[in-house]
Amino acid sequence: MREATLWFWQLISGVIILVLLSVHMVVQNWESILAWFGAQNSAPLAYESVIARSNSPGWTVLYIALLALALYHGFYGLRAILLEWLPAKAERSLSGILAVIAIVAFIFGTYVTISSYNLGG
Amino acid sequence: MTEEGKSLIFRVQRYNPDQEGKPFLQEFSVPFSSGLTILEGLIYIKEHLDASLAYRASCRMGVCGSCAMFVNGFPRLACHTQIEELKSTVVEVRSLPNFPIIKDLVPDLRKLFSKHRSIRPYIIGNFQEIEQPTGEYCQTPEQLEKYLQFSYCLKCGICMAACPTTATDEEFLGPQALAQAYRYCADNRDGGFAERCRIVDNPHGIFRCHLAGACSEACPKGVDPALAIQLLKRNTVLGSRKLKLGRPAQVLPPQTGAKPVPNIAPAPERTVP
Numbered sequence: 001m002r003e004a005t006l007w008f009w010q011l012i013s014g015v016i017i018l019v020l021l022s023v024h025m026v027v028q029n030w031e032s033i034l035a036w037f038g039a040q041n042s043a044p045l046a047y048e049s050v051i052a053r054s055n056s057p058g059w060t061v062l063y064i065a066l067l068a069l070a071l072y073h074g075f076y077g078l079r080a081i082l083l084e085w086l087p088a089k090a091e092r093s094l095s096g097i098l099a100v101i102a103i104v105a106f107i108f109g110t111y112v113t114i115s116s117y118n119l120g121g
Numbered sequence: 122m123t124e125e126g127k128s129l130i131f132r133v134q135r136y137n138p139d140q141e142g143k144p145f146l147q148e149f150s151v152p153f154s155s156g157l158t159i160l161e162g163l164i165y166i167k168e169h170l171d172a173s174l175a176y177r178a179s180c181r182m183g184v185c186g187s188c189a190m191f192v193n194g195f196p197r198l199a200c201h202t203q204i205e206e207l208k209s210t211v212v213e214v215r216s217l218p219n220f221p222i223i224k225d226l227v228p229d230l231r232k233l234f235s236k237h238r239s240i241r242p243y244i245i246g247n248f249q250e251i252e253q254p255t256g257e258y259c260q261t262p263e264q265l266e267k268y269l270q271f272s273y274c275l276k277c278g279i280c281m282a283a284c285p286t287t288a289t290d291e292e293f294l295g296p297q298a299l300a301q302a303y304r305y306c307a308d309n310r311d312g313g314f315a316e317r318c319r320i321v322d323n324p325h326g327i328f329r330c331h332l333a334g335a336c337s338e339a340c341p342k343g344v345d346p347a348l349a350i351q352l353l354k355r356n357t358v359l360g361s362r363k364l365k366l367g368r369p370a371q372v373l374p375p376q377t378g379a380k381p382v383p384n385i386a387p388a389p390e391r392t393v394p
Contacts, residue, residue, distance in 0.1 A: 002322055003323055003324055003326065003328050004318075004322045004328070004357045004358045005320050005358075006328075007328045007354075007358065008358050042186065071186075080329065080331075082326075083290070083324055083325070083329065084286060084289045084329060085289065085290075086295070087231040087291075088291070088292040091324050
């Protein structure tokens with residue numbers, strides 16, 4: 001793949017992560033946000049809420065997308081930093097190793113997300 | 122401020138490859154006069170104090186790029202920097218960073234030139250026309266504006282010395298080569314955008330630039346290589362059609378049919394065979 005294409009996806013994934021991660025951060029900290037405003041209402045980290053989100057296809061897709069984009073964004077960034085430090089001939093090996101680690105992490109994360117989608121009623 | 126007749130302290134980096142030891146700073150006392158430049162200080166040292174001091178200089182007016190040095194922590198042209206600009210009576214002069222030292226203040230600039238050559242820094246198009254021109258290239262003032270600023274590059278190496286990526290990554294093409302790649306791509310007489318794209322679009326090319334901007338800050342001629350690199354990134358990613366259409370520019374045939382002015386005296390007899 002051309003370096004230009006890889007870099008282009010770094011930009012796009014950054015923009016999309018901005019949106020998805022904001023949603024994730026708000027949901028995870030909803031109780032604290034509400035408490036700060038003085039209200040005590042829903043509990044997104046309570047067992048029932050977590051199961052409800054796991055069973056929802058929308059949330060599952062969102063989390064798989066966030067996982068894929070965050071892994072891409074993070075590992076491309078790490079590769080850029082390491083490329084400046086390592087000798088030039090290490091480039092292919094480095095890209096290969098990082099790609100393998102990222103793909104393994106993605107498979108593992110997706111497996112957990114899909115499993116929790118299949119669990120419960 | 123410094124007065125006439127006062128002395129300045131020049132701390133000059135010395136290094137002799139034929140002798141043992143690392144580069145060190147040697148102190149000299151140089152009389153100050155208004156308008157004194159770093160280069161004039163070095164010339165004074167060489168003429169009166171230590172004739173073995175080695176440095177490069179040529180035009181002494183900021184157009185050749187020979188005298189690029191690291192002065193008081195910033196890369197500058199020695200001939201183009203006045204002592205009064207530094208606001209200090211102590212002047213520390215070192216060889217240009219990110220380049221190996223040949224001797225004293227003389228850097229080894231071969232990497233600069235080889236990186237510059239690698240991006241094909243010439244008009245790529247109709248080579249027959251360039252070698253044996255039959256007319257003029259069509260270029261409007263607006264088209265000239267698109268690359269003119271980037272053509273002011275002196276190849277002095279100051280941007281390469283300032284760039285943090287050049288400091289860590291040996292293979293990085295560097296702001297000078299990348300800005301010149303854009304200079305030629307943006308020139309409407311050139312048809313080599315696709316080729317230069319291939320040259321700069323690699324793991325040690327334009328995408329290792331992270332917009333530190335030190336190159337543009339340090340450039341003595343206002344070339345703004347950081348801008349050129351960002352424009353090149355944009356054009357490379359979007360596969361810009363603007364840099365491919367209508368390239369290379371058409372050549373206008375010479376004007377014919379002009380009538381000579383009447384009553385002009387004939388030329389005198391030739392005196393050489």
